[in-house]
Amino acid sequence: MNSTIHLIGINHRTAAVEVREKFALTNFCSPETWAIPNSDGIRESLILSTCNRVEVLVVGDGDEPRRRALQCWASARGRTVDELEPYLYQYRNNEAVRHLFSVASSLDSLVLGEPQILGQLKAAYTKARDCKSTSTILNRLLHKAFSVAKRVRTETGVASSAVSISYAAVELAKRIFDDMGEHEALIIGAGEMAELAAMHLVQAGVKRIRVSNRTYAKAEELAASLGGEAVPFDQLFDQLVETDIVISSTGAPDAIIHEQDMRDVLKKRRNRPMFLIDIAMPRDIDPSVNTLDNIYLYDIDDLKEVVEENLAGRREEAVKARAIVDEETESFRQWLDSLTLQPTIVALGERGRRIMEEELAKTLHRLGNVDDATREALEVMAQSLVKRFNHEPIAFLKNRFHEADRPEATLEAVSTVQRMFGLK
Amino acid sequence: MEWTDILTYLCLAFYGLATVASLIGLLGRSPRAKKLAVMFCSTGFAAHTAWLVASLIDGSFSAVSRGFYLMPLSWVLAGAGLFMARRQRQDIALHFVSPWAFFLGSCAVGFAETPGAPLIAGPLFVMHLIAVFIGVGVMAVAAGAGTIFLVQEKSIKSKTALEGFRRDLPSLGTLDKVNDMATKVGFPCYAVGVLCGFLWARIHWGSFGSGDLKVWISLVILAIYALLFHQRQALGWRGRKPAILAIVIFAASLFSMFVVNTAFPTQHGF
Numbered sequence: 001m002n003s004t005i006h007l008i009g010i011n012h013r014t015a016a017v018e019v020r021e022k023f024a025l026t027n028f029c030s031p032e033t034w035a036i037p038n039s040d041g042i043r044e045s046l047i048l049s050t051c052n053r054v055e056v057l058v059v060g061d062g063d064e065p066r067r068r069a070l071q072c073w074a075s076a077r078g079r080t081v082d083e084l085e086p087y088l089y090q091y092r093n094n095e096a097v098r099h100l101f102s103v104a105s106s107l108d109s110l111v112l113g114e115p116q117i118l119g120q121l122k123a124a125y126t127k128a129r130d131c132k133s134t135s136t137i138l139n140r141l142l143h144k145a146f147s148v149a150k151r152v153r154t155e156t157g158v159a160s161s162a163v164s165i166s167y168a169a170v171e172l173a174k175r176i177f178d179d180m181g182e183h184e185a186l187i188i189g190a191g192e193m194a195e196l197a198a199m200h201l202v203q204a205g206v207k208r209i210r211v212s213n214r215t216y217a218k219a220e221e222l223a224a225s226l227g228g229e230a231v232p233f234d235q236l237f238d239q240l241v242e243t244d245i246v247i248s249s250t251g252a253p254d255a256i257i258h259e260q261d262m263r264d265v266l267k268k269r270r271n272r273p274m275f276l277i278d279i280a281m282p283r284d285i286d287p288s289v290n291t292l293d294n295i296y297l298y299d300i301d302d303l304k305e306v307v308e309e310n311l312a313g314r315r316e317e318a319v320k321a322r323a324i325v326d327e328e329t330e331s332f333r334q335w336l337d338s339l340t341l342q343p344t345i346v347a348l349g350e351r352g353r354r355i356m357e358e359e360l361a362k363t364l365h366r367l368g369n370v371d372d373a374t375r376e377a378l379e380v381m382a383q384s385l386v387k388r389f390n391h392e393p394i395a396f397l398k399n400r401f402h403e404a405d406r407p408e409a410t411l412e413a414v415s416t417v418q419r420m421f422g423l424k
Numbered sequence: 425m426e427w428t429d430i431l432t433y434l435c436l437a438f439y440g441l442a443t444v445a446s447l448i449g450l451l452g453r454s455p456r457a458k459k460l461a462v463m464f465c466s467t468g469f470a471a472h473t474a475w476l477v478a479s480l481i482d483g484s485f486s487a488v489s490r491g492f493y494l495m496p497l498s499w500v501l502a503g504a505g506l507f508m509a510r511r512q513r514q515d516i517a518l519h520f521v522s523p524w525a526f527f528l529g530s531c532a533v534g535f536a537e538t539p540g541a542p543l544i545a546g547p548l549f550v551m552h553l554i555a556v557f558i559g560v561g562v563m564a565v566a567a568g569a570g571t572i573f574l575v576q577e578k579s580i581k582s583k584t585a586l587e588g589f590r591r592d593l594p595s596l597g598t599l600d601k602v603n604d605m606a607t608k609v610g611f612p613c614y615a616v617g618v619l620c621g622f623l624w625a626r627i628h629w630g631s632f633g634s635g636d637l638k639v640w641i642s643l644v645i646l647a648i649y650a651l652l653f654h655q656r657q658a659l660g661w662r663g664r665k666p667a668i669l670a671i672v673i674f675a676a677s678l679f680s681m682f683v684v685n686t687a688f689p690t691q692h693g694f
Contacts, residue, residue, distance in 0.1 A: 160591075172580070174595060175586070177595055178595045178598040273596065293663060294663045
C-alpha cells in the first residue's frame with residue numbers, strides 16, 4: 001500500500017468571504033449528503049468547513065483522489081473546478097500533514113492561537129467517522145493532529161494571552177483581583193463592545209453584574225441577557241461604591257465620571273481597588289482618575305495596545321510552535337512509511353502459519369492417536385519454529401526501514417523479501 | 425559534631441535548595457521547579473522544627489550566642505511563609521521566605537561563636553523573643569509580597585506589558601491579602617513582644633528603658649507597625665501604602681538585627 005495524502009482547500013488568505021461562501025461545504029458533511037464519496041480512488045476523506053476555511057483531506061493512490069475530490073467539491077456546490085482552482089492551495093503527503101497540524105494548532109488561523117479551530121476540527125472528524133469515510137491513515141492523522149495541538153498549547157505561549165479587546169479587559173481584571181467570584185461588575189451604557197466584555201466577565205465568574213443606562217428599558221434588556229440586574233442611571237455613583245469592575249460605553253459627549261467623584265466613591269468603599277474600563281468614544285471617564293491610588297483605568301487605546309503586545313508575543317511563540325509541528329510531521333512521516341512494510345510482514349506471517357498448519361496436520365495423522373498434552377506441545381513447538389524462522393526477514397525489513405535515508409531502500413528490501421519467500 | 429548541628433546543616437541545605445529551585449521556578453517559569461521549591465522548603469522547615477525541639481530538650485538555648493537567636497527567627501519566618509502559602513493557596517510566600525530563612529540560618533551558624541547576653545530565663549523573656557520574632561517574620565513575608573505588589577502595580581497602572589515570569593505572579597489582590605494577614609497577626613505580636621521586653625527590664629533592671637539604641641529602633645518599628653495596623657483597619661488602607669510600610673518595617677528590623685547588633689553597643693547582644 002503506497003497511499004498519498006492530499007489536502008486541498010481555500011481559506012481567509014486565499015479567498016474573500018464571497019468566494020468562501022460559494023464553496024462552503026457546511027451542508028455536505030452528513031452521511032446523507034457527504035460531498036466526497038469514498039470511490040474512484042478515494043479511500044478516505046474528511047471535510048473541514050468553517051467560516052474561515054474549507055478544506056478537504058483525501059487519501060488514495062497517486063493523484064487521482066485529488067482530481068476526484070476537486071470535481072466532487074465543485075459539483076456539490078454547482079460550480080466547476082475551473083472556478084474553484086484560482087483560490088486553492090493544494091498539499092500532498094508531508095506538506096498536507098504539516099498544514100493540518102498547523103491548522104489544528106491554530107497557527108494558520110485569522111487570529112493566531114484562537115482555540116475555536118481545534119473544536120471545529122474535532123467536530124469535522126466526528127462527522128467523517130459517522131459517514132465512515134475515515135480509516136487507518138486519517139484516523140491516525142487526526143488523532144495526531146489533536147495531540148500536536150495540545151502539545152503546542154502546553155509547551156508554547158501561542159494561545160496564552162488575550163487578543164481581543166473584551167477578553168484583554170477580563171485578563172487585566174484577573175491581574176488586579178484575586179478571586180473574580182468575590183467581585184461585582186457594573187456596565188454603564190449598553191454598547192455592543194461593553195456587552196461582549198460583560199459576557200467575558202460573566203464567564204470569568206463575577207459575583208454579580210449590573211447594568212446602568214440612561215434608557216432604563218435598554219439596561220433591563222442587556223441585564224436580562226447577561227443574567228444580571230438593571231439599575232437606574234441617576235444612582236450611578238451609589239452603585240459605584242459597591243462595584244469593583246466598571247465597563248463604560250455610553251454615548252455621552254463629555255466625561256461622566258471625574259476625579260473628585262471617584263475620590264468620594266473610594267472613600268465610601270474604604271479604598272477597595274477598582275478596575276475601570278472605558279471603551280466609549282469620546283471617553284466617559286476623565287483620564288486623571290487613573291492617578292488615584294487603588295484605581296486602575298484603561299481606555300480603548302490602552303486595551304488595543306495590550307492586544308497588540310499580546311499578538312506580538314504570540315507571533316514569537318509561533319516560531320516554537322512551528323518547530324513542534326515540523327517534529328511531529330516527521331514522526332508521522334515515519335509512521336506512514338512504516339505502513340509500506342505492513343502487508344509484507346502480514347503475508348510472511350500468514351505463509352508461516354499456513355505451512356505450520358499443513359505440516360502439523362500431516363505429522364498428527366502419521367502419529368495416529370495422540371493425547372491432548374502431546375498435541376499441544378507439538379503445536380507450541382511448530383508456532384515457535386515459524387516465529388523464529390520469520391524473525392530474521394522481519395528484522396531485516398525493519399532495520400532497512402530505520403536505517404535507510406531513502407524510502408527506495410525500504411521498497412527494495414520489501415521487494416527482496418517478497419521474491420525470496422514468494423509473497424505477493 | 426552534635427546531632428543538633430546535623431539538623432542545622434540539614435535545614436540550611438534544604439532552604440538553600442529551595443532558594444535555588446524558587447529562582448529557577450520563578451525566572452524560568454517552571455511549575456516543576458516551583459513544586460520542588462515548596463517541597464524543599466517544607467522539608468527544611470521540618471528539619472528546623474526538629475532542631476528547635478531537640479535544642480529545647482537538651483538545653484542548647486542556654487548556650488547564648490548572637491547567632492543562636494537567628495535560628496528561631498528563621499524558623500518563625502519559614503513557618504509564617506508556609507502558613508500564608510497554605511491560607512492563600514499561593515506558593516509565592518514560600519518563594520521569598522526560603523532565601524531569608526537560608527540567610528538568617530547561615531548567619532546563625534556564622535555568629536555561633538560570638539558571645540551574646542547571658543541567658544535570662546523566665547516566661548516574660550521567652551514571650552518577648554517569640555512575639556517579636558513572629559512580628560518580624562510575618563513582616564518579612566509581607567515585605568516580599570509588598571515588593572512584588574509595587575513592581576506589578578506600577579506596570580498595570582502605567583499600562584506596560586507584564587513579561588516573562590511576571591505573568592505568573594499572583595494578582596494585586598492576593599498580594600494585598602498577604603499584607604493584611606501579616607498586619608493582623610504581626611502587629612499584636614510585635615506589640616506584646618516589646619511590652620514584655622519593657623516589663624522584663626523593669627523587673628530585672630529596675631527601669632523600663634535603658635537608652636539602648638535597639639530599644640529606640642524597636643519603638644520606631646512599633647510606631648510604624650501601629651500606623652499600618654490603624655490605617656488598614658480603621659481607614660481601609662490597601663495596596664501601595666501598606667506595601668511600602670511593610671517594606672520599611674522589615675528593612676528597619678534588618679537594620680536593628682544586623683547593624684545595631686554588630687556596630688553599636690547594645691544590651692540586646694544576640
